[in-house]
Amino acid sequence: MRLILLGPPGAGKGTQAQRLVERHGIVQLSTGDMLRAAVREGTPIGLRAKELMDRGDLVPDEVVAQIVADRVEAPDCVRGFILDGFPRTERQAELLEEILASKGLKIDVVIELVVDESALLGRIEKRARESAGNARADDTPEALKKRLDVYRAQTAPLSAHYERIGLLKKIDGMAAMDEVTAAVEEAIAESVA
Template structure:
């Protein structure tokens, strides 16, 4: 099963990806981790990425897609994977679809965690107030508000993109963690398949 979890910062994508990984053997693929691993391994795309990052530039989409293409061929991705942090915009989604089509495969589903921005901001303010020694630098309402703006400008158009392709599944991301997990399992038809996707 090949998935993307879609939703704004703070929606709980990381938590849910971890649960899917533990229950179904899906591999959570973070583009940041994959880039670092490709650089460390000295792969062809890793060397290109390293030179670009050394200049302080952003790694172009085609290199990121190349790294994903290499990574999903690894044996641990046989049962499936969850892409984390990619795609961030429609151009990246198109590049990803093209790469997957070239391998004779496609995404099974894109799960959208539907959340309320105001409640997310309230949560992060509450969490910051409870954190001893002050919050993390990026764990405050101002930083989250900025990240939410970027999400709505760049990433939210993916909802329409994947809806048009018939792979979008929506769940209520404002429910408690266990209920969100149950909803995701429901829309993916996973209820009875724990550990049986390989």
């Protein structure tokens, strides 16, 4: 099972990904973690990424896509994986589709957690309170606004992209956590059946 989780910051993607990892024995792939690992391991693509990051440049889509391509070949991805945070743009989505197709793989389902953006602020504030001194640096109202602006501009269009190719399942991310999990499981069952 290979899936992508979409939704704005604070929508609950991380929580749902962890539940899927536990229930299905698949791995959650974070592009940030993959990028850091490739740099640490000194892979050819990791060295290229490091050079770019050391100069303060953004890592181009093609480099990030290649890191993902390398990672999905790891033994722990045989049962499947969850992509959360990649793709972020239509260009990245196209690169991902090309890479997976070259490996005889495809995404089974894209799950979008649809939320009321005005309610996200409350979620972020609650998460910051509950995590006490371990709050994420971007769990502030100001940072959330910036992250939402970027999400709307770059990532939200992926919803239409995946809907066009018949992979998108929209789920009410404002429901209770267990209800969201049940809806995610149902969407997966319909898609991989």
